[in-house]
Amino acid sequence: MKILNVRALRGRNLYSHNPIIKMTVDLEELYDTPTCDIPGFNERLISILPGLKEHKCSEGYKGGFVVRLKRGTYLAHVMEHTAIELQQLMGYKVRFGKARRESAPSIYNIIYTYYNEMAGTEAGFMAFEILDHILKGLPVQIEERLENIRKKAVELDLGPSTEAIELEARKRKIPVIRIGDGSLLQLGYGAKRKLVQATLTERASCISVDISCDKWMTNFFMRQNGIPVPEGRIAKNEFEVLEVAREMGYPVVVKPYNGNQGKGVSLNINSDEDVLTAYQAVKEYTDQALVEKYIEGRHYRILVVKDKVVAASERIPAHVVGDGVHTIAQLIEQENRNPLRGEGHEKPLTKIKVDEVMMLLLKKNQRTLEEIPSEGERVYLRENDNLSTGGIAVDVTDFIHEDIKTICVRAAELIELDVAGIDITTTDITKPLSVTGGALIEINAAPGIRMHHYPSSGISRNVAEEIVKSLFPDEKAYHMPLVSVTGTNGKTTTTRMIGAILKEAGHYVGMTTTGGIYINDQCIEKGDTTGPGSALQILMNRKVTAAVLETARGGIVNRGLGYDLADVGVITNITDDHLGIDGIETMEDLAHTKALIVEAIKDDGYAVINADDEYCLSVRDKAYGNLILFSKDSNNKYVVKHIKDGGRVVYIKDNIIYLVTDKDKIPVVNVENIPATYGGILTHNVENSLAAAAAAWGLGISSEIINRALINFKCDENQNPGRFNMYDVADFKVVVDYGHNFDGYKKVIEGLRKMKINRLIGVIGVPGDRLDASIKEVGILSGQSFDHIFIKEDRDKRGRNCGEVAEILYDGCIRGGADPKRLEIEILEEAALEKAMKMAQAGDIVIIFYEDREIVMKTVEAFNQKQTSVIQASSMHR
Structure with a gap:
């Protein structure tokens, strides 16, 4: 046996809405050996930890775990109960745990709750060692080590005064953030936050x-x-x-x-x-x-x-x-x-x-x-x-x-x-x-x-x-609007649209996105900032009066949520992406992961779900609070039924976005008047507009404010950088987009084909951690769609060899009908883009699906400068 990874998930997570330890172990050759087949194992384990006799397990009664031991259970399950019992011996009343097999037969995720992170983590290591020593016939001494862990853990526990205040705040559903390992707490978020250290509040002056x-x-x-x-x-x-x-x-x-x-x-x-x-x-x-x-x-x-x-x-x-x-x-x-x-x-x-x-x-x-x-x-x-x-x-x-x-x-x-x-x-x-x-x-x-x-x-x-x-004399004193957005595609644009609506409503908005952390219009940190650490930067910022958090799969799986409960949770769509990563093997697994966003909703909050997406619909029963469905089709059967049942719906009819209940039908905006949709031809941004309008409605924002914000929202580098940004270069255009999977490519290509263009030149690439089949699917679509193709690769190979992804894409393009003479591999992103721009003619559109936007923009600017210099030199020569 060996431990592969131990990680604390501090926020609400896929396994529990309480903090948990996730310990990944490889049981190796013992993965299918039940405890009843290991001579003397059960007896020795109970003699070391007699408290295990009180564990109920799935049997539902005291002694149930011992029954399972005698009947035969697997070592991962035993390790889970052992880690829980060790914490109980240290004085922590934890109960919840589970053991789940990972992708490989011998690898398990052992999940259990904790109150003290250090005690919980050490209990996992100690549980592994106890089982390992029993299996090897080695002596097991736990008392001294357990006491040493307990003493160190107590130093990290909240004192009784601080703990009492934390419990009282949580009882009143006020979010709590512990800052560092001491007794400093933040109660509430953003502009509504209050700092408390033991019973010393921020209102007391230094003097x-x-x-x-x-x-x-x-x-x-x-x-x-x-x-x-x-x-x-x-x-x-x-x-x-x-x-x-x-x-x-x-x-x-x-x-x-x-x-x-x-x-x-x-x-x-x-x-x-x-x-x-x-x-x-x-x-x-x-x-x-x-x-x-x-x-x-x-x-x-x-x-x-x-x-x-x-x-x-x-x-x-x-x-x-x-x-x-x-x-x-x-x-x-x-x-x-x-x-x-x-x-x-x-x-x-x-x-x-x-x-x-x-x-x-x-x-x-x-x-x-x-x-x-x-x-x-x-x-x-x-x-x-x-x-x-x-x-x-x-x-x-x-x-x-x-x-x-x-x-x-x-x-x-x-x-x-x-x-x-x-x-x-x-x-x-x-x-x-x-x-x-x-x-x-x-x-x-x-x-x-x-x-x-x-x-x-x-x-x-x-x-x-x-x-x-x-x-906090009342709820208004601590409530700050918080929206969490997830999905396979459209998360970033939807997040930015909701942020624009909240700004129009007078809020000072904090946003986390794939492109960076924003406080109103200022980017305070660049990069992919969609995890819980980035969320905390927003929630701890005293200027922020409303937060919109793009919440990606990776953060959900590996760290849990960076906030307590949202007012609105949005799932834009769920399509084939990231399969085979972090134990997500099927579309059902992916849907279960995304569903956490609509589970972690306040009682009076809203879950916003795409009614045109079957996997989004599959998680609607998990949604907490109220439900808003959105759809491009006013006759969508789920939408029609939801209205009859008294629910809220946002749909399009005759190009108008409506907010609909069984009593009202409120027009918001004509999709052709939303600049981000390019006159309605970019269907993915039509969908993102629907999602944003639904989220804003859930926050109680008026249709007039939603209208003003959406008709002023553009797909440019100021409001929506890296999302279908179109630039005039010489006598052709360059479109810069972050599409990185089949559905993202498909939506962008559909919009481009509706534009009046000469040739469509694609600079394509896919992250290396996607399945071969998913990468090839993008290649086939590209072969069917582009007049000329340049294949490039991301600098971050994500475990692949150089050229490996490019070869899969090349094969896909050929299978999609691409002419090999119009197909070229150029690994470096900027080199591929430069070649595409050099061959572009009047009226062409070059579309690049980028990895590094800064490199792409520098390449475009450099090309433009060269073209300007050539034109000026030619003019002077004449």
Whole structure:
């Protein structure tokens, strides 16, 4: 056995609408060996991973997978379940998986979901090794390696605050993009996006955050504005710490002036010796200590979101409760085994750590770790009450006094924080601070919210919901129109037409196309940019108010979608292309691949499907949301039925594009008035216009706007570069087009034949990763259609030998009836085009189906310049 490839598909994909790991393996000679025929395999596997006994598998009940093992199943299926079980052992509750045979009998794609990409990927490698070792009779040790993977994976997991906000956003169907491996999230797309890091939102200014991080500045700022705070001063060395503490009078608090999570904080200090010890704890983080007068009372965290208090918790320092048997050290160890406690922020509570701060407190209270507390005795291990140091929280939201709420909201407003955690110390939260002598201790700009979501007692408060609602009060606050376009041909032109319509509607449009990424009319990246990475560039651009994404087969298969859900998904057509690539062997496979675009649609969105294409029609039942059919024929039986069923249809009747329902028939534009159709003779651009009009209708754009955009849309290098661009060269014309398969060639040739021309000269080529039969089919059509043919090849041979594709095309041209005397192979694209232009006569059209548009355009320009020079020289000679 061997692993051929492991890849994470982060977006919605062909296998699942959740992220998955796709591991391709070659089982070699074991591909058809069932587990029941491998001596001892089942028993050893279950002894290593007993949790597999709980897997249901396709049987639908616990133990179903073991039944399959005993009955006999194949190793790819076992590897899938093993990878899932390993993730479950790391704490990730994944369930979905499948194993599917690839083109070769021994090659399988093993598919399974993941939450943490690193853990999911490593689980795949580990699953392979476990099976490999069992088959070879080698020892298998998983515990240590699994723990190492888990520890590394936890570092990449979202913290509880960030995770809560992500879950809340997704619950409200707000798209979420995680930026990098940290806790920075983008909620929403384009101009509607909001950035959030943990609970720190983009609305908080740097100055506001700086003030809250500087505890002395916060203290000073609050005091100046009449907010009750403890007396406090900055000390920069041991001498100053002692001096300030003595002047204030004990007890005092010593903490870093800019700390967080209670790190280096020492409370209720009553002696010079303890002050100096506390300062040493501060120096682990900074030389500057804030010395404050100690405020007697309980400690509370009040959470303010925008302009209201949404939660309040009493924070109780880390502690253990004695049982009269175990030592403090043993009680800590027992408490840390609590399943609710984990490292850092991975779980609702944090494990209690023995450190210098704890030892100082025990010493101050004349206790040791070896001491055995009496039964029921509570032993505090920290003076600060942060959850990050092992503390717990009790919800008191319903008991907080209104005066305290007012102070907290005012404090957050003073330093302009939209989300703030206000620390209050008071003896009674139900009374005003003026009565109890309590005070505001700190303001936190990125407060943790797990204490409110997971209190040790009291009501759980969905603080994440309040934060997300404050950013997006309603759907309009996060909705940005998004259209995804796929198909075999016409994707790029349709994408550009929809973009033109959206611009006409007043949007700042982001587009991904085969020709590059565009922000309005500016190309920010050239090349084939139809994958998920390119989509993200659009969706993360704050200028963009509407997105149109050309979404190609390769990206769908290998990476999944680069967006969550579209408002409109368009399939232009599905024809014979890309078969034999990425496991797509049949037209049904290709249709299934393209169907993802109309599956990933919002509930109120629209799937736009070509009713003149049988394979498009074959996936219409998979379409989510609503369905719009488009057709060149108003009598198309599927169109007629869809109208009767109350659906939407876009069709042509008497050369007019109509938007049709069972109640309305709205005229949009005469196809002859759309420049891209050349008076209606380019049928493929007629179809693209129908698709674009249907998509715009699905977005709620008026027929008047659609009309204006289409009658101004031209097939030129500004609006539609590389798609039937026609240039005047000397006394003939050159057409530059990206046709690269039989249907693309056919549509272009049909349009050219309708034009008044002398001869039609073809410069032809096909990408090397097409099937031989598909390449030959293009050659036959060319032999039937062109008066003279130059055969060239792409620079990117895509696995072919030089001249191999050209020979197949040559043979096809001959079979199509081409005269060998009018047929020539010239491998280089620019050389072939130059020869074609040199032989062109008045009234001829040279059509080149290009690979590299820039090279082609330079060749045309150079030829034009030569012709101009010749004419000028001839004129001067005369």
